[in-house]
Amino acid sequence: xxxxxxxxxxxDEALYRPIYETGKGFYLTVGVLLLIxxxxxxxxxxxxxxxxGVTGMNQPITWGFYIVNFVFFIGISHAGTLISAILRLSKAxxxxxxxxxxxxxxxxxxxxxxxxxxxxxxxxDRVLEIFTAGRLQSPxxxxxxxxxxxxxxxxVYLYLPMIPDIAKLRDRGGKMVWFYEFLAWGWYGTEHxxxxxxxxxxxxxxxxxPIAISVHTVISxxxxxxxxxxxxxxxxxPYFVVGAIFSGIAALLIxxxxxxxxxxxxxxxxxxxxxxxxxxxxxxxxxxxxxTFSEYLTGIFGSEPHEMDVIFYxxxxxxxxxxxxxxxxxxxxxxxILAFKKFKTIKGILIASIxxxxxxxxxxxxxxxxxxxxxxxxxxxxxxIPSLTEWSLFIGAIAVFVLGYVLFSKFFPIISIWxxxxxxxxxxxxxxxxxxxxxPGPANxxx
Amino acid sequence: xxxxxxxxxxxxxxxxxxxxAACKLENNIAIVDPEQADEGRVMLWMDMMTIYEGEYPNIxxxxxxxxxxxxxxxxxxxxxxxxxxxxxxxxxxxxxYNRCIGCRYCMAACPYTxxxxxxxxxxxxxxxxxxxNPDVSxxxxxxxxxxxxxxxxxxxxxxxADVDDRQIxxxxxxxxxxxxxxxxxxxxxxxxxxxxxxxxLSNSPRAFRELENLGTIPKVFYLSERE
Amino acid sequence: xxxYINRNLRDKLIFTAQYLSISLMWVFVIGITLWIINLIYxxxxxxxxxxxxxxxxxxxxPVFLTLAGILTxxxxxxxxxxxxxFINTPGD
Numbered sequence: 178x179x180x181x182x183x184x185x186x187x188x189d190e191a192l193y194r195p196i197y198e199t200g201k202g203f204y205l206t207v208g209v210l211l212l213i214x215x216x217x218x219x220x221x222x223x224x225x226x227x228x229x230g231v232t233g234m235n236q237p238i239t240w241g242f243y244i245v246n247f248v249f250f251i252g253i254s255h256a257g258t259l260i261s262a263i264l265r266l267s268k269a270x271x272x273x274x275x276x277x278x279x280x281x282x283x284x285x286x287x288x289x290x291x292x293x294x295x296x297x298x299x300x301x302d303r304v305l306e307i308f309t310a311g312r313l314q315s316p317x318x319x320x321x322x323x324x325x326x327x328x329x330x331x332x333v334y335l336y337l338p339m340i341p342d343i344a345k346l347r348d349r350g351g352k353m354v355w356f357y358e359f360l361a362w363g364w365y366g367t368e369h370x371x372x373x374x375x376x377x378x379x380x381x382x383x384x385x386x387p388i389a390i391s392v393h394t395v396i397s398x399x400x401x402x403x404x405x406x407x408x409x410x411x412x413x414x415p416y417f418v419v420g421a422i423f424s425g426i427a428a429l430l431i432x433x434x435x436x437x438x439x440x441x442x443x444x445x446x447x448x449x450x451x452x453x454x455x456x457x458x459x460x461x462x463x464x465x466x467x468x469t470f471s472e473y474l475t476g477i478f479g480s481e482p483h484e485m486d487v488i489f490y491x492x493x494x495x496x497x498x499x500x501x502x503x504x505x506x507x508x509x510x511x512x513x514i515l516a517f518k519k520f521k522t523i524k525g526i527l528i529a530s531i532x533x534x535x536x537x538x539x540x541x542x543x544x545x546x547x548x549x550x551x552x553x554x555x556x557x558x559x560x561x562i563p564s565l566t567e568w569s570l571f572i573g574a575i576a577v578f579v580l581g582y583v584l585f586s587k588f589f590p591i592i593s594i595w596x597x598x599x600x601x602x603x604x605x606x607x608x609x610x611x612x613x614x615x616x617p618g619p620a621n622x623x624x
Numbered sequence: 625x626x627x628x629x630x631x632x633x634x635x636x637x638x639x640x641x642x643x644x645a646a647c648k649l650e651n652n653i654a655i656v657d658p659e660q661a662d663e664g665r666v667m668l669w670m671d672m673m674t675i676y677e678g679e680y681p682n683i684x685x686x687x688x689x690x691x692x693x694x695x696x697x698x699x700x701x702x703x704x705x706x707x708x709x710x711x712x713x714x715x716x717x718x719x720x721y722n723r724c725i726g727c728r729y730c731m732a733a734c735p736y737t738x739x740x741x742x743x744x745x746x747x748x749x750x751x752x753x754x755x756x757n758p759d760v761s762x763x764x765x766x767x768x769x770x771x772x773x774x775x776x777x778x779x780x781x782x783x784x785a786d787v788d789d790r791q792i793x794x795x796x797x798x799x800x801x802x803x804x805x806x807x808x809x810x811x812x813x814x815x816x817x818x819x820x821x822x823x824x825l826s827n828s829p830r831a832f833r834e835l836e837n838l839g840t841i842p843k844v845f846y847l848s849e850r851e
Numbered sequence: 852x853x854x855y856i857n858r859n860l861r862d863k864l865i866f867t868a869q870y871l872s873i874s875l876m877w878v879f880v881i882g883i884t885l886w887i888i889n890l891i892y893x894x895x896x897x898x899x900x901x902x903x904x905x906x907x908x909x910x911x912x913p914v915f916l917t918l919a920g921i922l923t924x925x926x927x928x929x930x931x932x933x934x935x936x937f938i939n940t941p942g943d
Contacts, residue, residue: 228765229726230743235664237737239728299726299741299766306706306725313890313904317705317729322911325883329918337925355861359868363929373928377921388914403733404699404838552737554690554834555675559664707897 189597192590195440197351202439203587210580217573221296224566229299231566238549238559242567243297245541246574248396249424250290251324252417252537256425257283257331258389259457262382270608271453273600274445277593278436279429280335285581286428287328289574294320296570316398323395327388334381337374340364341595353588393421400544407476407487407548416468420537423461423507427533430454432582434527436591445592448523455526458533459515466508486551490558496547499539506536626792626814627715627843628773630802631825632689634848636809639687643670646804647691650774651760654746667740669771670801689810691801692717692738692771693834693842700730700739709768715815715843716773726766735838739770773812774799794820815843866930873926880919884912 224231234241260279264272294317295301311318344364347357364370397417400408410416430451437446476484491500510532514520550559585591647653647670654667675686694717701709701717708724711717731739745765748756756762759776763769781797794813802810813820822845825831830847887908894904 228742228744230660230665230765233663235743236666236740237664237731239731239741294727297727299728299768300724303706303723303725306723308886308889310706310723310893311886311890312705312707312899313887313894313907314900315703315705315729317703317727318890319907321705322887322907326911326914326918329879329915333918333922340925355865359865359872362869362926363866369931370929373925377925377928380917380921384914384917399729403703404735404840405732549732553735554673556673556737707893707899 189594191440191442191444192592192594192597193346193349195586196346196588196590199587203583206583207580210576210583213576214573214580217569217576220566220569220573225301229297231564233562233564233567235559235561237552237556238546238561240297240545240549241561242563242571243293245538245545246571247290247293247297248417248541248545249538250286250293250574250578251396252393252421252424252541253428253534254283254286254290254327254331254425255389255393255418255421256429257281257335258385259422259425260429260454261334262385262389265378265382266386268611270600270604271450273596274442274592275429275433275450275454276338276596277335277589278432278591280331280338281582281585281591282425282429282432283331284328284335285578285585287324287331288581289577291324291328293574316395316402319395320399323388323392327385327392330381330385330388334378334385337378337381338593338596339589340374341366342590342593345594346589356588390418393417400548405548406481406483406551406553407544410472410475412468412472412475416472419461419464419468420540423458423465424534424537426454426458426461427530427537430458430526430530431534434523434530436586437523440586440591442592445597451523451526452521455515455521455529458511458526458529462508462511462515462533469504483551483553487547490547490551491543495550495558495560496543500543503536503539503543506532506539508536510536625713625816627816628694628778628797629715629813629815629822629826629843629845630691630694630773630799631811631822631831631845631847633809633811633825634686634688634846634850635830636807637687637689637805638807638809639672639674640806641672642804642806643689643801643810644668644672646670646800647771649755650757650800651772652746652756652762653769654742654763655748655752660743665741665743667742667769669740669769671738688846689801690736690738690834691773691799691844693736693840693844694771694773696841696843697839699733699735699838699840703729703733705729714778716775716778717770718772718775719768719770721761721763721767721769724767726768728768731768735835735840736842739768741768742766869926873923876919876922880915883915887912 232241232243257280260272261276265276295304298304307318307321311321313319313322340361341364343357344361344366347354347361364374394414394417397413401410401413403409433446433451433454436442473488476488490496511529514525514529546561550561552559648655648668651669653669656665656667660666669691671690673686673688673690675688677684677686694711694715696711696715698709698711698717701711704710705727706723706725708720709717709730710720726741728741731737731741742763742765746763757776759780777799778797781792785792785796792814794817798812802812811821811825813822815823815826817823825847826845828847830849831845832848833842833845836842887904891901891904891908893899895901
């Protein structure tokens, strides 16, 4: 019995290694990231002291990088839901090594994204006004509610499937046993506990999907509920959700490839996982293109003058390079790479994912700035040049994301060990039974 | 309940810009330094739109003074998360400087770009500090502000009218821009008062409003034979 | 760690910490509920489209309550029969 347990532990030893062994690389990475974050904090405090004038925003472009990054980061948070919830719901077995990475992305990126509107405020010291004098009629408050709900739900949804793994860490001993014991909530793998946990996860995985869809729909409402040309479009809700899932999958792929390389997880994150996710990325790219095409065809066909101002600004005007860059990054590069098996290697998928992340950031830029830069009534077109402050806060936000991820992987296994074990022990039979039940024959053969 | 509205006669307006200057002085609006002004951060509650139409040599120039239109269906109040911008019963769209958190959503939502933002702490040269208007509250950095139809003048006039136990007469309450216009192109008054100048002008065949199709119901009427 | 001294005391401390964590979740969720109710009251008072506030609260408040409920269900479920089975089979 003891030898069996030892053998089992050794099977997944690679997943425990990052927690128990800390190399120089870890300290160096954390050190550099902390330095970047401290500098960013200083720059932000400077912005609060002097006012938002230190940014590049002006009249009429009153929203800039902070809102672009807000939408961008919250968009990436859809990675967790899609993979974890939908794949769990559809009983896709290849999700097992991926779910935790995806859920962690969501939790960290939601926190970062949710902070961005506060970074954008002219009076962040008054943010508590939202609680004392808020208006639920404003799309911004729909956002606050929705993001809080999603953050809570995804944190719970990250935590619950982590409990058996935390219990494993507690039982292994070594370091910080009291911490893992506290978090394990008394899990000992009994039948009753397993039932409770699986029931809770099943309820959550269904609940999380509409909450996640509502988050990015509500963010799109910030724009579509105004009367501005280029914003007041009914397609924004689904458009943003598709874009979010698109950028989320790309970010997840990048994270997976990074961890596969740095933690030597080639046995767990195999080419097939990347190929499947790559196919999903391809589908989302085509969907994204369909929505974008619809949006602009509608605008151009109607030829409403203010709408056309914004469209020409994007197609041939100042923002042409960003707009067409976005189309290349979001559609041309991913489709070429992902549609052909020859290019669909891990390196190719990495290039496609990075391209999509950049392209989706450009898309957020193309949504926020051009409509603001082209005010109605023949007023002058505005110009927006982001300042050093805004770039620093962008880099700082990315640094916070990376740091959060690195710290998470130091304390918890980045791949769900118990789900891999469950996959080894139970899934093969279960899937065999399931497939047999699809095939022709009397109903009670497999039962 | 009076409903305050403005009528601007574009056929009389010479585009001199007196209304802009009067507004800035009356409302203690910050003077923005030239660099910032170049970047597009000029703070004007009464803006003067200069619109060029046509190609040389057939260029048409339009100079249109643009205050806040104090819409009856304002898009800005719908989106404010903290109720810092609101419409009162007399049709004035107000801004609570002490509550504004500076999210600038109202600025993004206004189709007329009527609102301005304090990107830095407002500063004045020493010479200006002696001619500030004590009736108008000073704003601080990070809040949105806009034309208020000189509501502080309304408060004063209301007090006087209450003391004398009468209604406000037509022409008694005039914002600074209307007062200062040398061409008498800006009219101001109560739309509910059928005898007021503004009511009559609003029904003139020359009257139009900007972007009426958006349904914002602006309360500044422009009068022009050209449009 | 100091907690190795007394096994029983350590277990009790950890259980209290876990209990506190779930209580914090309820504090958070009830806080949000109270906040939303405050905003509904404000919107009714100011006659500022109260229908929307009530509509949003009808969706948002049950979501938060359900999340807290699920966590509590898991917490209670783990600690109720889990303790009994611990005597029989210490882990799997």
